[in-house]
Amino acid sequence: MDGNYTLEGILILLRHGDRGPLSHIRNISSVNCAMSSYTSIRAYSNFLQNISKSPGFSQFLGPFHNFPLLPANECALGQLTLVGVSQLHKLGHVLRMVYGDKLGIGNGSLTNEDIVVYSTRYRRTFQSTLAFLYTFLAPEDLQRIVLKESQSLAFCFNDCVCPAAETYRKIFTVESSEYLNSHPAVMKLVKFVTSIVFEMPHETLASNPHSLHDALLTYICHNSPLPCLSSAGDQDLCVRAEHVTSLFTYIDWESRQYLKSHNLRKSCLLRAYGLLRNIVSFILHMVSEKKPRIVLYSGHDKTIQYLTFALGISDGITPHYASRLIFELYRKKGKPKKDSPLAREYYFRIVFNGKDLTNQVNFCRNSVVQYIPEKVPTVTMKNSSVPKKQSSYLCPIESVVRFLHDDYFHIFNTTNFKDSCLVRDSQ
Ligand SMILES: *[C@@H]1O[C@H](CO)[C@@H](O)[C@H](O)[C@H]1NC(C)=O
Ligand SMILES: *[C@@H]1O[C@H](CO)[C@@H](O)[C@H](O)[C@H]1NC(C)=O
Numbered sequence: 001m002d003g004n005y006t007l008e009g010i011l012i013l014l015r016h017g018d019r020g021p022l023s024h025i026r027n028i029s030s031v032n033c034a035m036s037s038y039t040s041i042r043a044y045s046n047f048l049q050n051i052s053k054s055p056g057f058s059q060f061l062g063p064f065h066n067f068p069l070l071p072a073n074e075c076a077l078g079q080l081t082l083v084g085v086s087q088l089h090k091l092g093h094v095l096r097m098v099y100g101d102k103l104g105i106g107n108g109s110l111t112n113e114d115i116v117v118y119s120t121r122y123r124r125t126f127q128s129t130l131a132f133l134y135t136f137l138a139p140e141d142l143q144r145i146v147l148k149e150s151q152s153l154a155f156c157f158n159d160c161v162c163p164a165a166e167t168y169r170k171i172f173t174v175e176s177s178e179y180l181n182s183h184p185a186v187m188k189l190v191k192f193v194t195s196i197v198f199e200m201p202h203e204t205l206a207s208n209p210h211s212l213h214d215a216l217l218t219y220i221c222h223n224s225p226l227p228c229l230s231s232a233g234d235q236d237l238c239v240r241a242e243h244v245t246s247l248f249t250y251i252d253w254e255s256r257q258y259l260k261s262h263n264l265r266k267s268c269l270l271r272a273y274g275l276l277r278n279i280v281s282f283i284l285h286m287v288s289e290k291k292p293r294i295v296l297y298s299g300h301d302k303t304i305q306y307l308t309f310a311l312g313i314s315d316g317i318t319p320h321y322a323s324r325l326i327f328e329l330y331r332k333k334g335k336p337k338k339d340s341p342l343a344r345e346y347y348f349r350i351v352f353n354g355k356d357l358t359n360q361v362n363f364c365r366n367s368v369v370q371y372i373p374e375k376v377p378t379v380t381m382k383n384s385s386v387p388k389k390q391s392s393y394l395c396p397i398e399s400v401v402r403f404l405h406d407d408y409f410h411i412f413n414t415t416n417f418k419d420s421c422l423v424r425d426s427q
């Protein structure tokens with residue numbers, strides 16, 4: 001337990017693991033997306049074969065019952081790879097070590113009301129969910145869940161229809177094309193590399209460094225040589241490491257500029273609203289009912305980006321494969337004050353890929369309490385000094401409730417989602 005607070009529940013937003021590219025790239029069959037000696041994949045595959053015979057398993061799969069449980073060996077367009085599976089195995093394992101005992105995983109106390117799991121209807125997110133749960137939960141806990149489907153990659157539930165979100169997004173796209181236009185050398189490089197990487201380097205790809213970034217990851221994440229194109233001349237045209245470095249440096253820079261865009265922020269606020277409402281409603285449920293204890297949203301880079309932009313904690317950069325944004329809910333120990341609302345005793349923390357971002361959330365900045373976790377995970381290394389106790393921040397849940405109910409739509413000069421979503425002529 002952490003000092004004066006106990007962990008009551010967690011909500012996890014997950015990005016799927018490593019996948020194949022989203023557009024056809026040249027020579028994809030020569031990239032090895034499987035792993036040469038990953039024996040635990042075999043154990044996992046055996047486990048799946050075994051468990052899929054048990055009667056409860058098709059109930060567990062719910063709407064995903066006809067999906068393949070494991071990806072194929074090769075790099076397929078938009079599909080999870082075995083590298084991706086192993087990323088989720090590792091992540092599940094690490095989070096189990098961090099949260100397992102505190103949340104009662106594997107001690108036989110979890111019921112189907114304690115865990116809620118949503119995944120989008122893509123093979124890669126479903127298979128990531130399964131791989132994650134395999135190491136995060138105990139096998140007996142796994143069969144207690146029923147997977148649920150989110151129809152939207154924003155997990156917007158009842159608050160999805162929003163024409164203005166698209167309008168703001170389009171304005172942002174026009175705005176952001178200026179970044180590339182003002183870097184003619186990068187533009188030239190994008191055109192050149194695109195013509196080598198893609199099988200069909202059409203116009204929209206040729207001007208999009210982000211698609212190129214996505215495609216190049218297929219080679220880089222699997223230790224594959226960068227591609228070449230045999231040309232009529234005496235020298236082959238090849239993508240070189242320094243091209244990749246320049247491109248990636250540029251993309252990082254461009255992505256950081258996005259933080260300045262009000263239109264992107266607005267678009268993300270509208271896209272993330274349904275999800276944040278869902279999160280807050282689960283948090284309030286955890287407070288009043290003590291359940292669920294674990295909520296998982298298995299989604300995409302955009303799922304995480306919408307929310308981090310809306311909360312003001314994004315650094316602009318696309319979250320890498322198997323990224324996770326975690327809300328931890330804490331209760332202050334001791335008897336609550338008389339006549340004080342129960343919710344006053346509760347706080348949350350936001351951790352993105354292991355980094356505490358709570359103090360950066362706009363609406364938390366003035367209300368955080370600082371605390372020192374009692375047990376710092378100690379890494380014992382020779383000659384290392386005693387690890388410094390790191391202080392951490394907790395934000396009262398009242399702050400997020402107030403943000404959602406009172407302040408969320410200020411930027412739109414409205415008081416509700418519906419009005420904010422109307423497209424007005426002035427836009
Ligand atoms: C297969 O499932 C049975 C029960 O369903 C279990 O007892 C056994 O240990 C499982 N074997 C493996 C290899 O997971
Ligand atoms: C399991 O762990 C949870 C959380 O630590 C605890 O509340 C519960 O009493 C434990 N149940 C059993 C059966 O040990």
Ligand SMILES: *[C@@H]1O[C@H](CO)[C@@H](O)[C@H](O)[C@H]1NC(C)=O
Pocket residue numbers: 026027030226227228229230
């Ligand atoms: C494509 O792969 C083949 C072998 O699989 C190799 O000989 C060829 O050079 C590769 N071409 C490119 C463009 O990388």
Ligand SMILES: *[C@@H]1O[C@H](CO)[C@@H](O)[C@H](O)[C@H]1NC(C)=O
Pocket residue numbers: 413
């Ligand atoms: C906000 O809305 C009010 C009432 O609808 C209007 O009078 C005011 O001009 C608006 N302000 C801005 C900045 O749009």
